[in-house]
Amino acid sequence: MLLTLPVVAPLLAAGLLILLGRRSAADSPALVRWVGWAVSAGVLVVACVLLATTLDGARPVVRLGGWPAGIAITLVADVFSALMLVVTALLVLASLAFAAATDEDERPFFVPLALILSSGVFGALLTADLFNLFVFVEVMLLPSYVLLSAAGGRRPLVAGRLYVTVNLLASTVFLAGVGLLYGTAGTVNLGELAEVAASSTPAALAAAVIMLAMAVKAAVVPVHSWLPSTYSASGPAVTVLFSGLLTKVGVYALIRIYAVVFDGDRQYLWLIMAAALLTMVVGVLGAVGEKAMRPVLTFHMVSQIGYMLLGLALFSSAGLAAAVFFLVQYVLVKAALLMVAGAVEVRYGTGELARLGGLMQREPALAVAFAVSALALVGIPPLSGFVAKLGIATAAVAEDQYLAAAVVVGVSLLTLTSMLKVWNGVFWQAAPADADPAGGAEDDAADRSAVGVRTRSRAALTAPPLLLAGLAVVLGLWAEPLLAAADAAAAGLVDVGAYVRAVMGR
Numbered sequence: 001m002l003l004t005l006p007v008v009a010p011l012l013a014a015g016l017l018i019l020l021g022r023r024s025a026a027d028s029p030a031l032v033r034w035v036g037w038a039v040s041a042g043v044l045v046v047a048c049v050l051l052a053t054t055l056d057g058a059r060p061v062v063r064l065g066g067w068p069a070g071i072a073i074t075l076v077a078d079v080f081s082a083l084m085l086v087v088t089a090l091l092v093l094a095s096l097a098f099a100a101a102t103d104e105d106e107r108p109f110f111v112p113l114a115l116i117l118s119s120g121v122f123g124a125l126l127t128a129d130l131f132n133l134f135v136f137v138e139v140m141l142l143p144s145y146v147l148l149s150a151a152g153g154r155r156p157l158v159a160g161r162l163y164v165t166v167n168l169l170a171s172t173v174f175l176a177g178v179g180l181l182y183g184t185a186g187t188v189n190l191g192e193l194a195e196v197a198a199s200s201t202p203a204a205l206a207a208a209v210i211m212l213a214m215a216v217k218a219a220v221v222p223v224h225s226w227l228p229s230t231y232s233a234s235g236p237a238v239t240v241l242f243s244g245l246l247t248k249v250g251v252y253a254l255i256r257i258y259a260v261v262f263d264g265d266r267q268y269l270w271l272i273m274a275a276a277l278l279t280m281v282v283g284v285l286g287a288v289g290e291k292a293m294r295p296v297l298t299f300h301m302v303s304q305i306g307y308m309l310l311g312l313a314l315f316s317s318a319g320l321a322a323a324v325f326f327l328v329q330y331v332l333v334k335a336a337l338l339m340v341a342g343a344v345e346v347r348y349g350t351g352e353l354a355r356l357g358g359l360m361q362r363e364p365a366l367a368v369a370f371a372v373s374a375l376a377l378v379g380i381p382p383l384s385g386f387v388a389k390l391g392i393a394t395a396a397v398a399e400d401q402y403l404a405a406a407v408v409v410g411v412s413l414l415t416l417t418s419m420l421k422v423w424n425g426v427f428w429q430a431a432p433a434d435a436d437p438a439g440g441a442e443d444d445a446a447d448r449s450a451v452g453v454r455t456r457s458r459a460a461l462t463a464p465p466l467l468l469a470g471l472a473v474v475l476g477l478w479a480e481p482l483l484a485a486a487d488a489a490a491a492g493l494v495d496v497g498a499y500v501r502a503v504m505g506r
Contacts, residue, residue, distance in 0.1 A: 002050060003062045003075040006043045006085060006122035007136075013039040014112035014119070033100050036111040040093040043122065047085035054079045055488060059502030061128075074189070075126040076502050080324065080489040084125050084252055087328045091244035091335055092118045094464050098339050099237035101460035102346050107150050113143035114241060121245045125252060128503040130178050130188040130210065133253060137174070137217070141167050144246060148234045159233035166226040170216035177209030190256075191503030194496060195263040207261045211254055218250025219302050220309065221279040228286065228298045236342025239294060243301060243338055244331040251308050251327065255320075259493040260500070264315040273313035277407050280306030284414040293341035293351040293426065296418055297334070300377065303411060304330055310392055310408070314399050320490035322391030325482055329376070329384035329475050336373040336468035340366050343461040344426060353425030360427040365458065367427045369465040374419040376472035379412045384475035387483070 013035055020032075053060055054077055063072035077085070096114060099105040105114075120140025127133050149160035182188050184202040197204035219227040227247065231239050262268065283303025290296045307330075311323020343366055344359065345351045360367045372383070379389035389408055396404040475482055492499055 001062070002046050003060055003077060003126060004064070005046050006089070006126070007075070007119050009039055009042060010115040010119040010122070014115040017112040017115075018109065029106050032111050033096070033105060036096045036105070036115060037093065039115060040089060040096060040118065043118070044086065044089040044093060047082060047089045050077045051079070051082040051086050051485070053077070054082045055485060057498075059498055061502045061505070063505075073132055074128040074191075074503055075123075076128045076499070077126060078489070078492050078499050078502070079485060080252075080256070080492060081125045083324065083328060083485055083489055084248070085122060087331050088118070088121055088125070088245055088248070091331055092121075092241070094335060094339075094468060095237055095241040095244075098240055098342065098461075098464045101464070102235070102237050102342060104235045104237040110147070110150070113147050117143045117147070117241070117245065121249055124249045128190045130181065130190065130193075130257075134171070134174055134178055137249065138171060140246065140249065141171070144242065147238045147241070148230060150235065150238075155233045159230040162226055163230040167217065170213045173216070174210055174213035177206055177213060180206035180209060189503065190260050191500045193261050194500045195261075197262045198265060204262070207257060211257055214250045214253045214257070215275070216250075218247045218254060218305055220250075220275050220305060221282045221302065224279065224282070224302045227302060228295060231298045231301070232292075232294045236294075236338070236345055239298070240335050240338045240342065243334050247301065247305060248327065248331060251305060254309070255312050255323070255493065258312060258315075260496050263496070264494065266315065269313050269315055272309055273401070273404065276306045276309035276313050277404060278306070279303065279309060280407055280411045284411045284418070287418045288414055288421075290418075291353055293344060293353070293422055294338065296422055297337050297341055300415065300418070301334060303415070304334070304377075306411075307389070307392055307408070310404055311395070313404075314395050314401065315494075316395055316399055317487070317490045317494050318391065318398060319395035320493050321483070321486040322388060322395050324486040324489045325391060325479075326385075326388035328482060328486070329388055329472065332468045332471050332475075333373050333376045333385060336369055336465040336472070337377065339461075339465035339468070340370040340373070343465065346461065347458075353422065355432065356426045357429050357431035358427075363427075363458070363462075365462040365466060369462065369469045370427065371423065372469040372472055373465070374423065376469075376476070378416045378419055382473075382476045384472045384479065387476055387479045 017032055017035060050060060059076060059078055061074065061076040063074050096105065099110065105111055117140055120136045123136035124133055124140060127136055145160060145164050148163055149156050178188055181203060184200060184206050185193060185196050187193060197207055216223045231242055280303050283299055283306060287296045287299035287303065290299060308323050308327050311319045341351055348356060350356065376383035376385040379385040389412060393405045393408045
């Protein structure tokens with residue numbers, strides 16, 4: 001029963017809010033917000049229960065409709081999926097709170113669309129069937145098309161067209177791969193597909209087609225350019241929501257499919273290694289060349305995906321554990337950075353570095369949130385990013401992948417360069433002579449009249465990024481619980497026997 005709640009509850013709540021209609025939502029925006037927050041908080045509680053259950057060795061499973069294994073729609077949780085469920089549910093809750101601060105949730109059907117999106121994400125994390133993975137990914141993507149274009153104006157519409165085109169193409173490739181896999185293996189159930197790639201070359205090729213489609217959705221280089229072009233054009237809260245959900249489902253699927261279907265076959269790992277290192281380097285170089293806050297951060301999203309793929313490319317217990325730890329802490333750190341960028345855009349009407357400056361004195365809370373999160377992204381001790389990157393570099397050295405370890409260090413230095421550029425441009429250096437000093441006034445009403453942007457109090461805008469930045473400190477200083485969970489998740493990926501037995505009902 002618990003396994004169905006993360007999928008069903010957001011869908012039912014979204015349906016209820018849609019039935020209320022635009023007029024009712026406009027008359028009672030607080031009710032809509034509280035419904036979204038309550039459902040997301042409830043999913044977070046369920047996710048925590050599932051994580052505790054799986055850490056005790058259980059693998060909860062439910063077969064919808066009571067059909068036997070191999071036929072039923074099967075949802076199953078292990079440590080990896082439960083951990084992902086926890087961090088994504090927390091991200092959804094934080095994104096909805098930030099959307100309330102920026103007033104984005106007052107757009108028609110914002111909260112219902114966000115809930116439908118989250119339902120698709122949760123389903124994709126829990127399903128044990130590749131066709132149902134396709135269905136949940138589409139459930140996730142359909143509302144994202146609307147959310148991306150809802151900001152209004154020409155740029156979001158152009159970005160929306162690109163986003164739709166790329167993802168529809170990737171979805172077509174995904175579905176073709178599912179069809180090919182069913183035609184060659186006779187099933188798309190992950191339990192029945194365990195290790196099938198080793199015994200069937202056609203099945204391996206079909207699974208590779210599916211992984212290619214998920215690589216597009218995860219923005220792996222060289223199929224990455226759609227992400228910086230689209231995420232930077234959406235509303236600030238939408239970018240935060242997308243950052244922790246859409247591409248991360250792609251990364252999760254890549255890890256899960258390779259672990260189960262390919263059983264970590266080492267003969268293909270060099271391809272994943274090449275893609276990982278290329279993604280890290282290209283992403284960070286793109287970030288260094290950008291001149292506005294969100295474009296810098298969205299290019300870093302590409303770069304950081306490479307770190308997660310590097311853990312997969314190593315396919316050792318240490319490498320996978322480091323990748324899982326990195327993934328969890330990165331979702332929170334990146335969300336905090338994007339919230340800071342969004343708050344600056346809302347209060348000052350721009351995110352361009354050349355038009356900002358002096359916010360260290362005007363916005364000390366945002367400055368602290370940015371500094372902590374940026375240092376965590378770089379990997380400075382004692383923050384969570386240091387623990388994650390140290391784990392990845394150590395695992396690479398243990399596998400004699402010295403080039404990979406060197407790239408981890410080099411990309412981190414370039415990440416520091418780009419973060420310093422943003423810090424200096426936005427917070428440290430003096431504001432340009434033509435900047436409007438009213439932007440930093442204590443009176444929020446004066447801020448709004450100066451920049452023509454409606455906003456709530458500073459506290460509403462700064463609390464979410466500060467809380468997430470605080471988690472980066474906690475996960476760095478008190479990393480043992482997450483490290484233990486990451487180790488358990490990695491053990492379940494290196495040896496998928498318990499997962500397969502749960503899926504097959506053995």
